[in-house]
Amino acid sequence: MSDTAVKKSTKPEKKSKQPVSKKDMTRWQYIRSEMKRTRAGYLMITPFMIMFLVFTVIPVILSLLLSFTSFNMFQFPKWVGFDNFIRMFLDDDLFITAFKNTMIFALTTGPASFILSFILAWFINELSPKARALVTFIFYAPGISGGAHTIFLLVFRGDIYGFANGWLMKLGLISEPILFFQNETYIVPLMIFISIWTSLGISFLSFIAGLQGVDRAQYEAGAVDGIKNRWQEVWFVTLPNMKSMLMFGAVMSITNAFGFGAIVTLLCGTPSVNYCAWTLNHHLTEYMSTRFEFGYASAIALFMFILMFTSNRLVNKMLAKVGQ
C-alpha cells in the first residue's frame, strides 16, 4: 500500500506539488521534493536568517574560535589550545569568586522568578478581565520601567533620607543608617531580593497569555473526570496545556539567572565592595572592555554558555514530567 506512506497531506494546486509517497524514491529524492514543496517557507525565513546570521551567528562563531586563542584586537590571534580554560580554573582566583557568586544568584533568582511568575499569572487568570488588566499592570510595572535602578537607589539610599533607612531608624531597628550598597553583608541578599522584585517580565506576560489560551472545554472535561480542587486542576489540566510557554519561561529565567550582573553594576557600581557580588558577567565584561583579552573573555563566554545549556537540558527533562 503506497498511499499509507504519504507523510504530509495534500496541496493539490500544481502537479509538481502533489505529495509523493516515500517508498518510490530514495531518501534524498524525498527530501528534495519536500524542499520543492515548501519553497515558500524558505522564502519567508530568508530575511530573518540573513539578519540572524550577520548579527548573531557570525559573532558567536568568532567568539567560539577565539576562545582557543590569545587575541587583543591589534595582533593576529595566536592559537593557544586549551590554555584559556586551564587558566580559568587554576590561575584566576577572581574567576572562582565570580563562578561561586553566579551560582548563588542563579540558583536563587532563577527558580524563584520562574515560580513566582507562574503562580502570580495563575492567580491573576482567575480574575475578571478588568481586574486582570489592573493587577497585571501593578505586577508588571516594576519590571517595565527601565528606571528600576533609580527607584531602588531612592528606596535604599545610604543616608537617613532614604526610605528604608528612615523607617528602620524610626522603628528603632537600627541606630544609624546602613550603606546598603556598600556593605558586604547586605549586597548579596539585597541584590537577590531586587532582582526577584523586577523579574516579572516577558515570561510573566507570556504565562498570562498562555493561561488564556487553555481551552475551557478541557477544564470541564477534567471536572467530569474527577478533578477535585484547583491544585489538581493546575497540575493535570493547566500545566500540560501550556508546556511550550513554560519552556519559554524557563529559557528566559535561566538566561537571566546566569547572566546576572547588570543590576549589581547599576546599584553598587563595578566592582562591588571587595568583589562580594562579582559575577561571571562582570568578569567577562572586564576582560572584554577593560583588559582587551578577547581570547580569555571568549573562553569565559563559552563557559557561561555551557552552564546555561546544561541547566536548560535539565529543566527540559523536569518539565517533561509535568502533569504525570
Place this chain on the structure above:
Amino acid sequence: MAKKVKRLRVRKHKVVLNRSAGGDTVITVMLVILGALMFLPMYYTVITAFKPLGELSITPPKMYVIKPTMKNFIDLFTNMNQTWVPISRYIFNTVFISVASTLGCLLLGSMTAYSLSKVRMPGYKVINNIIVYSLMIGSTITGTYNFIIYCYLGMLNTYSISILPVWASTLGLYLMKNFIDDGISDEMIEAARIDGAKEFYIYWKIAMPLVKPAWLTLIVTTFQSVWNAGASVYVWSEQLKTFNAAIVQITGAAGTNVGAATAGSVLLMSVPIIVFVVNQSQIVETMASSGMKD
C-alpha cells in the same frame, strides 16, 4: 449510599468548577499583599517627583506629599530647552527608531515563526534548535564581535545601528512560534491549503489574526527593550541620539538635584507604561472576542 451531590459555585452568573471559597480568599489576600509590596517602590518614586525641596529631606520620608509641586518637572523642562539640538529632534529619533525596529522585528519574526511552526520545511528542526540556544547567548558575549561587523558594514553612527540588530532578535520569534504552535491547529492550515491558498496568504490572513495577543505582547516587550536600551555607545552624533539618552544626560547634569532626577525617571518610565496600558486593554478585548470561537 447516596452519591454526594457536588454543589456548583457560581461567580458572576458563571459556573466555576473546583473553586473553594476559602481558596479564593487566601489567593486574594496574597495578591493584595504581594501587589502592595511590588508597587510600593514605584509609588514612592512617583510621589517623590512631586515633592518640594523641603519635603525631600524629611526623615523618615512621608508616603504622601503635603504640598505637591510641579517644580521638579519645570526644572527638568527648563534644562531641556537649553539643549544644543532641539528636543523635538530627540523625540523624532526615538519614535522613528522604536517604530522601525519594532515593526521589522515583528514582521520578520512572525514570518519565520509561521514557517518553522506550520510549513516545516526540511531542516526546520535544526534552525529551531539554533534559535532556542541563541536565546542563551547574552549581548555581552556578542557585543565586541558585533562591533567588528558594524565597522565592516559601515553602520557606526547611523540610525541603522539602532534598528537592524533588533530585527535579528530571536526572543520575539520564539514567543511567536510558541503561540502559533499552541493556538493554531494544523487542520485549519491544511484546510486553507486544500482550498488553494498560498503560504504567504495563509500566514498573513489566517494565522496572524489568530495570534493577535502575541503581536500585542511582542509590541510591548520589543518597544520596551528598544526604549530602555537608551543611548547606544556606537552613536555619537547628538542629532541621532534618542529622547531617552537626552533625559539621562540632562538629569545627570542636574547632579545632586534629587527632585529633578526623579522627575526625569518618572518621565522615562511613563512612556513604556502608557504603551503597555493601551496595549493591555487591547489584549483583554482580543481575549474576550476570541472566546467565542467554540
